[in-house]
Amino acid sequence: MATPKIEEFTNEEIFLADTAKALSHPARIKIMKLLSELNACVCGELVNLLPLAQATVSQHLKELKRVGLIQGDIDGPKVCYCVNVEMLQKVTSDFQNYFSKLNKREKISCKPKTK
Amino acid sequence: MATPKIEEFTNEEIFLADTAKALSHPARIKIMKLLSELNACVCGELVNLLPLAQATVSQHLKELKRVGLIQGDIDGPKVCYCVNVEMLQKVTSDFQNYFSKLNKREKISCKPKTK
DNA sequence: TTTCTCTATCGTATATTTGCGATGAACGAT
């Protein structure tokens, strides 16, 4: 089974994991960066800026759209993609919160013989 | 091919994507949280705290260890896991930096007819 | 209408991920 038993995890855990999954490929990390720098970008332009075929880029865009990090707006025959500001802010603050909690406790470390 | 053409991406993009991949499962999100809260944790205890079999938990721990987010130290027959503070701090600041750059530009949004 | 461009989706191939039972290795205890 590749299906995780998500029913045992909290919504927050699932949300963070799902968002991390959307960012778990260099192409998608780069797409977010490009869309931010260019403010918005037509799909075909992204294809030129990435070492991937058009069909593959389209799939990566779909994954980012799935979690709401970007949105695509039809502009004639083209599609103009841009960052979804609200979602990006939510993701930013949720991860900031997650990491800051993780960073709180660690003072004592394990014993030295690392496996 | 499931192999991304990573040779075309920067080391930073690959690092962020790889770290996100390590956090792209609710169990691993939760393991980080548990290790932080408990300061350290024997593997068997994590198995009790997660809805997964021992073999599966061990695999998730391996993935987190792969990217250096945790370390496991042998304690007799048991293994004590804990957060790798240095790596966690690096990851935290790298993601903070990434997100803050993404948040800079978005003022103008796309046209309204979302696809 | 016909043609061209642009992009999403389909179909396919391959690789990876997820999960778990079973096994083995390491260690402490008896």
Add this chain to the structure above:
DNA sequence: ATCGTTCATCGCAAATATACGATAGAGAAA
């Protein structure tokens, strides 16, 4: 030396992810 505990790894099955060529559909342009 033997047994029990703990955990990593193996082996397998099923689901996902990645990549791309081919195709379809929507619109612009002729």
